[in-house]
Amino acid sequence: MYPLELTVNGRSCQVAVDFKTTLLEVLRDKLFITSPKVGCNTGDCGTCSVLLNGKLVRSCITNALSAQGKEIITVEGIAKAGELHPLQEAFHENYGAQCGFCTPGMILASKALLDENPKPTREEAKEALSGNLCRCTGYVKILDSVMAAAEKMGGPQGS
């Protein structure tokens, strides 16, 4: 086993991992952070998405040791002092979640987008979320939520 140090949602964590343990296994099974879900486990569905040093990654196919010393953000870490993040509010207000299984990944993929491009067009938002699957197929409401959040946070451009 190898020692692994990570900062997860601002908290420094030390765990021991195997040479092929995934970041998703560390988050769920060792740190009990369960918003990233085990979906396909092959990087295709996006429900395990987290931010690694600010970049969207698939935690299910991220070797945990490759994240040594890096900073991870999950949905648990985006609400500040009990206040929901504007994206969380927007998903709540616009019925962006149905069964909820894809929602953490959708919110983080949206956050990654808005961090880089605060005023996306709906088409750009679609492209940014295209790697995240919603098997309830609630994509219209999800995109509504992202556009509403962008507006809350500064104002969207076109539609």
Next chain:
Amino acid sequence: MAEGQFLKAESPQEACALLARHGGKARLLAGGTDLMVALNLRQSSPEVLVYIGDSGLNYIKEEGDNLIIGAGTALSEILDSALVKEKAPLLVETISHMASVAIRNVGTIGGNLANASPAADSATALLALGASLKIVSKGGERTVPVGQFFTGPGKSVLGADEIIQEIWIPAQAEGTKWGYRKIGKRKAQSLSIVSVAICCPLNGGTCKGVRIALGAVAPTPILAVGASALLEGKTLNESLINETAKAAANATSPVDDVRSSAWYRRRASEALVRQLLANMSA
């Protein structure tokens, strides 16, 4: 069972030394978008992972007439590179259709090639661009044209102790037209059913050294050399384009699989080559 090892290489030289020591028991790990999937599915069981994600293989530069991309450069960095946009827009266009944001953020161009999938999209573009690979090992280095790199599905000339260090893309001739089209099951996150990339240097309207590359329609990504040769010294016109598209489709040897049928792949290859060349002649 012995515990597996995770060894972090600080440089390409160190990665080569580790591969030389562990031989066939080791696999290189960069972004992990192929290897970690194989590990999760238990399709691969290496005893050693040599991690090269922080080994200094991440760069894009220009040297003389060549655009040089470090093999460990993430697809998203190539997509955002002003230099690649200027020198090899075909590669940028191709990568924009690959996978999705999260995969492009960590998946590397060297990994896409080394994995040697017949459907590796970056390979199709690099074939059309006439790119070469700088391959290094503990014993030395060699240069292999992308057209001679792949030997079969999942197979390449890369030895167990070798790594791809750099991708070299030569400057394209003045007035080169290019085009790329990929057909997948859906827009994002899909493996190609067929992809076609063409670089067509036009010297006063005359074709010179055209390269037509096709992906996912043969055991390896291929260059349709015979089809390209039909265009040499000629001006693009409808009948020539049709003839070339047919010849390109004849160069394919597609399979029936879960994504598509061989019949469709052959037809789509012809249609895409025809369409791309027609756009260039317009």
